[in-house]
Amino acid sequence: MNFISTRGEEGAISSSEAIIKGIANDGGLYVPNEFPEVYDRLKKKMGLSYIELAYEVIKEFFGDIGEENLKGAIDRAYNGKFSVREENDFLELYHGPTSAFKDAALLFLPQIMKKAKKLNNIKEEIVILTATSGDTGKAALQGFSNVDGFKVVVYYPENGVSAIQEKQMVTQEGNNVKVIGIRGNFDNAQSGVKKIFGDVEFREELKNRGFLLSSANSINIGRLVPQIVYYFYGYFDLVNKQKIKEGDEINIVVPTGNFGNILAAYYGKKMGLPIGKLICSSNENNVLTDFLNTGLYDRRRELILTESPSMDILVSSNLERLIFEANNRDAKKTKKLMDELNEKGVYSISSESKAFLSDFYGNYANTDEVYEAIKNVYNNKKYLMDTHTAVGYVVFNKYRKETGDNRQALIASTASPYKFPRSICNALELDVSNKDDFEILKLLNEYTNIEIPKNLVGLNNKKILHNNVCDKEKMKDILLEFLKESKNE
Template sequence: MEILYRSTRSNAVASASQAILKGLSEDGGLFVPEKIPALDKTLQELSTMTYQEVAYEVMKLFLTDFTEEELKNCIANAYDSKFDTEVIAPLAEAGGAYYLELFHGKTIAFKDMALSILPHLMITSAKKNHADKDIVILTATSGDTGKAALAGFADVPGTKIIVFYPKNGVSPIQEKQMVTQKGDNTLVVGIHGNFDDAQTGVKKLFSDKDLEKEMADKGYQFSSANSINIGRLVPQIVYYVYAYAQLLAEGKIAAGEKINAAVPTGNFGNILAAFYAKNMGLPINKLICASNENKVLYDFFSTGEYDRNRDFVLTSSPSMDILISSNLERLIYRIAGDNPEKTEALMKALSGEGKYEITSEMKEKLDDFYGNFAKEEEAFGKIKALYEDTGYVIDTHTAVASAVYDKYKASTGDKDTLTVIASTASPFKFARSVMQAVDPKYGDAVWGDFELVDELSKLANVEVPEAVEEIRSASVRHTAICEKDGMKDVVRDFLKL
């Protein structure tokens, strides 16, 4: 059965490949599947499969206008030797939970799980729809999406990629990964502003009709590598299904037994993928939405009001330093009864007044979620305690989820349900913060970033990832910086419009 995609803000309809190619609907809405398909393989069958095989069984249900050959080819090209482990997403048991390690790809963050396949999905989609224009990937990043997208699209024929990031809002390793990126079709730009400014600017460029015409005249069209693109969201569903299948294969759970999923959350895409997995029939009990001190999502789940009118806090988990969680719109659409008018009205209120409030009927449909947040000292304390108790080292984002999971257990009494924590980045990506959490002496400015990487390697007894080694002496290739209202000029200059 074909699955079509609708905009969250109108009755616009697209096939899967069209939705991937466009990235964002012309009305500014996000594409969502008309229905969430049910898994058509048993959990037992899935437990015997490789990651690539599970990926096919999940993604074929959503990307229904792709042929079997096309989809399997995309999967084979994505999940290959660029990952440093054959299982792609291994589970590590530590401290009474299972950490789903999503950082074994080329850029050592969970964004690799989707951005390794997105270029292949996009190029296939372009061919299927006889696209006659080069694709310009336009992306805002809070640190990880940018590098993963750059790595995926660098020197891919028929594409260009422009990444905007908050100049002072990412870790030194994250920034070095981006500004050293090779590829004649790549551009990396730091903006004076935060991630929300970058994300808002990108959305404005997508809806700029004059710019769209200028680009079309020159043979270009925009698409997105952010999680607003359904081609990012669908691959993320896979690793929750795979994690459950592996737990079943290892005898940690029985078929049908429910698990919890704890997810460090900023833009809401990662936990939304877990929500979709649950609605496909994966036995998930609670979706534990973990925020850092930018706790706009915690407040939303607590009160039903989403309010971005607050101070923006720079934390040691920068990929979660977000006050406008774009993918929440997809959940709002669902709990509003798939009503685009209601969704559009709420999104207009958010862009205008900076807040909206859902109805009590909508709030009742959020029972799948538990929300909480962790302060900096709580996340640092979790890194230190887990290392001292088990020898296992986690990054700052994963630590937020782990600390919130502790709060979940304390407040609900649910200490028996096996819980998977999405480990979204390698600790090496945030070596300074991680090492400082383990021992405050490492917070001293005398320690260089790569000295801390080497110290972390000794401490954790883990080799420095290749993704970090290769930037140790790499030359900076991207030095552009702009104001948040200068993004359009940057794009026009790069494309020579």
């Protein structure tokens, strides 16, 4: 399997090269040159463990890594560290070391990157540059902490993540990690990172100093591919539990910000997984809802800080990969649209491309609807959703009401409710006045009797190790400062 850029200005490269580079030289994102049809083969192996299934899916894309290398990377990533559970039609993806779905990919990425680095005989240190809206940052820091040959720099919006998410990041240990708050929002952080990647002179300067830049965001194909696995796993679990028959189509519901998680489900569909509708669920930052309904992508609006901060995004990077498919893989058309977005903040797709998007349904949920859903589901089913999962649940119910489509669905549950305890307690109408988020954590535990994830217990007592904050214009300067210090220049 080779990988090509969505913007078409460089030739096909191997998976190990694409994983190391993260983003193409032309600013595009790497996509596989084809989608392997694997469902018919895998449906005969429905009893596979998550680790076994991960190998069967991932090997189709990352064949040049080698069978033993790949099996070893998958085993080290997941064995005893991560699991997926399906409960009440929620596909719980947060049973990992940082209590968010990002663990599924960011436990694997460091392992596969180490193999790719060796395979390509890369001597430079690889600097993982990541913008986060809350969860990616901690998962990347955790995954790459103290991994030889790698450094991790994470930028997050200073006032745009939950107190728990921030504490998870700023207490991260490791001699190769750096966490930086920026005065701005996630889109500022993400565009700042993309700008650094696009600065050819700066990258050349870093290379001369012994550093190569790469990414742990879902723009990196090494992070996107492992996310396909849990949709196959969830589907086979429904068959094994006799909720559906093999071959029945299901709908997939995904709370969506940067479009990576729902794109992984779409890739699964391209690989033969029987998926009907992909239900793209947004919060009040409903740029994707508008796009899926009109074909017009318009980021020229104010970013709203919501109770589901990981989705407070106006520029959904991974949508570029879907646009590439919607344009019949025409890289020139895709580049033109991305240039328009960059220069004007808006683009419009053709009627043919819009017809291509019929697999998707887009809608959004506001805070009142999210609170109501959390309260009702808990009171009626004793099932506790986080705010992001609740966005998906609300939109799913809107879809059913609008269409009458009662097919079995899987709702991606993307984070533990304990990462957003203040919002959850507000939804459950518990009094949290004059309490900090860690006191609220205990209150939520006492009220629900649901176990607090081990990685969040005692988090409030951990020492803050990162207290850098900078203006969004200074992101490059602070990166250079960190790298100079690390080389003792």
